[in-house]
Amino acid sequence: MLALSTSIGSIGLNVSSSILRNGLIRCSTESASVTRRGILQNGYGVNRQISSYKPSINRRIPTTFIRHNSSSSRPPTPSIPKSQSSTTPSESSAITQTDSKEIAKRSILSRITSNLSLKPVAETHTSKEGGEENGSSSVIKLLELAKPESRNLGIAVGLLLVSSSVSMLVPLTIGKLIDFFSSNSTQFLGLSFPVAAGLLAVTFCIGATANAGRAIIMRTSGQRIIARVRNQAYLSTLRQEPEFADRSAGDIVSRLSVDTNILGDSVTSNLSDGLRALISATVGVAAMFWISAKLTLVMLCVVPPVSLGAVFYGRYLRKLSNLTQEAVGEMSKTAEEKLNAFKTVAAYNSQPLEATLFSKKVDQVFQLAKKEALMTGIFWGASGLTGNLAMLCLLGYGGHLVSISEITVGDLTSLLMYSAYVGGSVSGLTGFFTGLMRGVGAGSRVFWLLDRTSHIPLDKGTKLDHSRNGPIRFENVVFRYPSRKEVVVLKGINMTVEPGTSVALVGSSGSGKSSIQQLISRFYDPEEGRITFDGTDIKEFAPESWRERIGVVFQDPILFAGTVHENIAYGSPDATREDVEEAARAANCDFIWDLPQGFDTLIGKASLSGGQRQRISIARALVRNPSILLLDEATSALDSTSENAVNAAIDDIIRQKNITVILAAHRLSSIARAERVVVLENGVVSEEGRYDVLSRKEGSRFRTLMAAQLLVEKLSKGVQEDQPQIEQNMEEEQQGRQTENVVAQGAR
Numbered sequence: 001m002l003a004l005s006t007s008i009g010s011i012g013l014n015v016s017s018s019i020l021r022n023g024l025i026r027c028s029t030e031s032a033s034v035t036r037r038g039i040l041q042n043g044y045g046v047n048r049q050i051s052s053y054k055p056s057i058n059r060r061i062p063t064t065f066i067r068h069n070s071s072s073s074r075p076p077t078p079s080i081p082k083s084q085s086s087t088t089p090s091e092s093s094a095i096t097q098t099d100s101k102e103i104a105k106r107s108i109l110s111r112i113t114s115n116l117s118l119k120p121v122a123e124t125h126t127s128k129e130g131g132e133e134n135g136s137s138s139v140i141k142l143l144e145l146a147k148p149e150s151r152n153l154g155i156a157v158g159l160l161l162v163s164s165s166v167s168m169l170v171p172l173t174i175g176k177l178i179d180f181f182s183s184n185s186t187q188f189l190g191l192s193f194p195v196a197a198g199l200l201a202v203t204f205c206i207g208a209t210a211n212a213g214r215a216i217i218m219r220t221s222g223q224r225i226i227a228r229v230r231n232q233a234y235l236s237t238l239r240q241e242p243e244f245a246d247r248s249a250g251d252i253v254s255r256l257s258v259d260t261n262i263l264g265d266s267v268t269s270n271l272s273d274g275l276r277a278l279i280s281a282t283v284g285v286a287a288m289f290w291i292s293a294k295l296t297l298v299m300l301c302v303v304p305p306v307s308l309g310a311v312f313y314g315r316y317l318r319k320l321s322n323l324t325q326e327a328v329g330e331m332s333k334t335a336e337e338k339l340n341a342f343k344t345v346a347a348y349n350s351q352p353l354e355a356t357l358f359s360k361k362v363d364q365v366f367q368l369a370k371k372e373a374l375m376t377g378i379f380w381g382a383s384g385l386t387g388n389l390a391m392l393c394l395l396g397y398g399g400h401l402v403s404i405s406e407i408t409v410g411d412l413t414s415l416l417m418y419s420a421y422v423g424g425s426v427s428g429l430t431g432f433f434t435g436l437m438r439g440v441g442a443g444s445r446v447f448w449l450l451d452r453t454s455h456i457p458l459d460k461g462t463k464l465d466h467s468r469n470g471p472i473r474f475e476n477v478v479f480r481y482p483s484r485k486e487v488v489v490l491k492g493i494n495m496t497v498e499p500g501t502s503v504a505l506v507g508s509s510g511s512g513k514s515s516i517q518q519l520i521s522r523f524y525d526p527e528e529g530r531i532t533f534d535g536t537d538i539k540e541f542a543p544e545s546w547r548e549r550i551g552v553v554f555q556d557p558i559l560f561a562g563t564v565h566e567n568i569a570y571g572s573p574d575a576t577r578e579d580v581e582e583a584a585r586a587a588n589c590d591f592i593w594d595l596p597q598g599f600d601t602l603i604g605k606a607s608l609s610g611g612q613r614q615r616i617s618i619a620r621a622l623v624r625n626p627s628i629l630l631l632d633e634a635t636s637a638l639d640s641t642s643e644n645a646v647n648a649a650i651d652d653i654i655r656q657k658n659i660t661v662i663l664a665a666h667r668l669s670s671i672a673r674a675e676r677v678v679v680l681e682n683g684v685v686s687e688e689g690r691y692d693v694l695s696r697k698e699g700s701r702f703r704t705l706m707a708a709q710l711l712v713e714k715l716s717k718g719v720q721e722d723q724p725q726i727e728q729n730m731e732e733e734q735q736g737r738q739t740e741n742v743v744a745q746g747a748r
């Protein structure tokens, strides 16, 4: 048998001695290994919320995806027109017949589409965020994904048919060989032995070549599909509203890497293995019946219980795999979070604590893996035993049939081999279905990403003319973050920022300064009210076109790996070196000229000081030549030297009066630079006016806020003041004396 296994292995189907020892399903074919892997990892990424998910629709997705999603493909509700009631009975019956056919057709369509859980666009966002697609819809999409590769896949299927046919010849040939050698015949398969052997060798070579060709084509097609899906999914992600990526970055990365891989495998290798298993099983059973129907029936008695066991085992394993997947996710999340904050962990000597926390997560994974190992052991042991017992029956009964000369020894051998092939193929088919299910699970996660419509579509709306300028006006703006619906952040903001002027948004921490800026950037839309630019609701402008007019400097500026030039020109691909240098000069970035390679110096996330990063990020905003500049606490994290440098840059920009500047600020030094101050309290504008007026106005909210802020700043600068002194200062604040100092200090 070992010798047989070697010869069979040469054409791609390696029936090892253990297969025959174990009776069945231990066929170490490629498909069997896939099966095993599929079963063991069964359910990995399989949709856990298939039934609850209502897929969304994205019109930018290629037609292959849209076709099954478009709301237009949804049949209208069948209805009989009222006018029909006035028709004659014959007309009526003719119409009714036509209509009933039409209705029947529609209702079938309706059933199909409702099975696919198609939902119109309006319902898109009611679906569970991050949810997955309906299973059947995913299978169709999965197959559609393979469409562009249909020619290649067709060739691969052709090659598969050739290699499978050759494989299925092997048991028959071996049986005939045994009979040939145990008889005195000089003819083998009607030919002289050398000719027949030569022909067989050529056939096997053809089989091997076809098998290799199939594998190569399937794998390259799979990789092409993966690459295409990854690009589309990433593009779709980039076009979402920022909050989406903020909330689900880790999950998106896993969809782009792991799920796309599973998906590609599923529509190529898995499909090919499934087809191969199907062909082998069908041809194998047919050949067995042809050799001996009686013996085959005995053999087939074993298949149903094993299949039933496999079904239950598969289901259990899928559940277990889902749990394992979640536990692995938790484990990775814990490690990732702590590794990203490595310095904090080290500074607080928290290594033992973190090791314990991680070890708990590892243990959860281990416990699940142990359960899986137990089930796998029981299943494989039981199926091996069943197979061996079946083989024993087959040999006993087969031997009896040989002894009464109903079949030959060669026939019995062929039958034994076919039964091993069929066993392997049944196992392969189980693997195919589990693989397909994994593909469906992964596919639903990827398709969800592909189909997701952004809440703020980038290209929806009119283009904003570059020459247009005007005031930015908030009209009764009410806003809460989608992820925290219970808190109303802005409760009716009204304010106007004239073009070319500067406004400082002031308020305690959490009062909504950054939120106002995010609304201007259209990272979110207000729940009520509107924000207008030159009299037009900014929602009417395509976000892409609107954001072209805005320069943003975030509190924590992000630099990307690349040169200084690339970082400043980020988002302005047409910017020349002169433009970049001019923006750098305007942003007070003198230090760039002192860097070793100037603007060509490579920088990264942390290779510059906070102040330098902040100024580069101001230059990045300025190089776009914006009409509106949003500065979010641009100096809050800087020391006084860096703060002065950044403030000087901001001063220059404000003085030129061709950019509308809206700065969210805590520090007096920043606030004092703006022409107007808007004080935010409890989600509304509590006070607004010129800085010097507000700071002198007795009992103004602004003065109270500034007094508190001054205190914070003094304390943070390490000024030692005892309690009476602080109280005295507060008193002075109330009386306005200190405010004057503040004004003076701010102006300095």
Ligand SMILES: Nc1ncnc2c1ncn2[C@@H]1O[C@H](COP(=O)(O)OP(=O)(O)OP(=O)(O)O)[C@@H](O)[C@H]1O
Residues within 6 Å of the ligand: 481, 483, 484, 489, 507, 508, 509, 510, 511, 512, 513, 514, 515, 516, 633, 664
């Ligand atoms: N992405 C978010 N999701 C949910 N709530 C948020 C989000 N960002 C901010 N918030 C909440 O909205 C409120 C206003 O936050 P915002 O950042 O606008 O305040 P701020 O005035 O800029 O504060 P700070 O001066 O501390 O930067 C806070 O209560 C904050 O917790």
